[in-house]
Amino acid sequence: MTRPDDAVVQFSLVQLDDYGPWTVTPEPRSEPSLQALQSRLYADLADFVGSRDGYVFPSRYDNMIAVSNRISPEEHRRFQELVRNHYPVTASVGVGTGPTPVDALGAATEALQSTGSAQDATRTERLATACDDAPGGSLTVAHFDVVDATEQYTDREHAFDAERRIKRAVVELSDRMRDHGAVTAFVGGDNAIAVCPDLPDGVYDDVLAGVRDAAGVEMRVGVGRGETARAAGQGAKHALERGRDTGEWVTAAPASTDD
Numbered sequence: 602m603t604r605p606d607d608a609v610v611q612f613s614l615v616q617l618d619d620y621g622p623w624t625v626t627p628e629p630r631s632e633p634s635l636q637a638l639q640s641r642l643y644a645d646l647a648d649f650v651g652s653r654d655g656y657v658f659p660s661r662y663d664n665m666i667a668v669s670n671r672i673s674p675e676e677h678r679r680f681q682e683l684v685r686n687h688y689p690v691t692a693s694v695g696v697g698t699g700p701t702p703v704d705a706l707g708a709a710t711e712a713l714q715s716t717g718s719a720q721d722a723t724r725t726e727r728l729a730t731a732c733d734d735a736p737g738g739s740l741t742v743a744h745f746d747v748v749d750a751t752e753q754y755t756d757r758e759h760a761f762d763a764e765r766r767i768k769r770a771v772v773e774l775s776d777r778m779r780d781h782g783a784v785t786a787f788v789g790g791d792n793a794i795a796v797c798p799d800l801p802d803g804v805y806d807d808v809l810a811g812v813r814d815a816a817g818v819e820m821r822v823g824v825g826r827g828e829t830a831r832a833a834g835q836g837a838k839h840a841l842e843r844g845r846d847t848g849e850w851v852t853a854a855p856a857s858t859d860d
């Protein structure tokens with residue numbers, strides 16, 4: 602199947618095969634060892650996708666999300682092979698494209714779901730791709746962070762309360778960005794990254810105001826565009842740094858792929 606003409610973004614949904622039953626076979630496995638396995642597998646996915654100029658989000662760890670523009674089906678198979686060779690579990694992958702990140706992740710989800718249940722013992726290492734070439738258009742990445750998180754929360758509040766406050770703000774943020782077709786993920790510290798359609802600046806202003814009203818947390822954003830998630834994301838990071846200096850949030854000019 603070829604990809605839709607208006608596709609600008611490709612997402613890959615990586616899902617561990619039959620992982621739930623494995624975690625309790627022959628008896629429940631120790632939680633720290635499961636956490637270590639999940640973290641290592643995520644680190645390998647981040648290296649694999651990052652070295653191909655994509656972006657990756659841990660999601661629920663048994664399901665992980667990659668922005669995979671320009672990463673071919675053959676390369677996805679190489680990642681599946683890596684997992685098989687290094688871990689006691691295998692991974693299936695759904696790949697989807699669409700005009701918005703929400704559409705593309707939806708297509709990846711449907712492709713994967715069409716191959717069978719996450720807990721089907723006979724579903725092993727499926728690669729479900731709804732397209733035979735990856736889109737090469739321009740991507741938008743928005744990198745958000747909390748203003749003065751260290752001084753206001755990290756250095757003052759109970760660690761658990763600081764965590765809850767920041768996570769609550771990110772939930773508010775991702776709900777609002779989803780309404781605009783963006784997929785947003787918490788990426789650590791006080792940071793969240795959204796892969797977005799091309800949105801007017803006013804949308805970011807409204808979203809930041811909405812998060813402030815709902816969660817009482819002030820965030821800023823840098824926005825970058827580029828032909829890969831890496832290029833767009835680096836542009837967003839540079840824009841965020843400029844925003845720290847000026848107090849305004851900033852949209853970066855399209856970044857080159859080798860930025």
Ligand SMILES: Nc1nc2c(ncn2[C@@H]2O[C@H](COP(=O)(O)OP(=O)(O)OP(=O)(O)O)[C@@H](O)[C@H]2O)c(=O)[nH]1
Nearest residue numbers: 746747748749750751752788789790791792838845
């Ligand atoms: N994943 C990720 N984490 C980051 C990044 N930058 C900072 N962090 C994390 O966020 C925490 C807070 O850092 P900052 O955002 O620089 O600190 P701040 O106190 O909010 O200060 P301002 O952002 O300047 O208002 C750090 O301790 C890191 O854990 C980034 O680019 N990516």
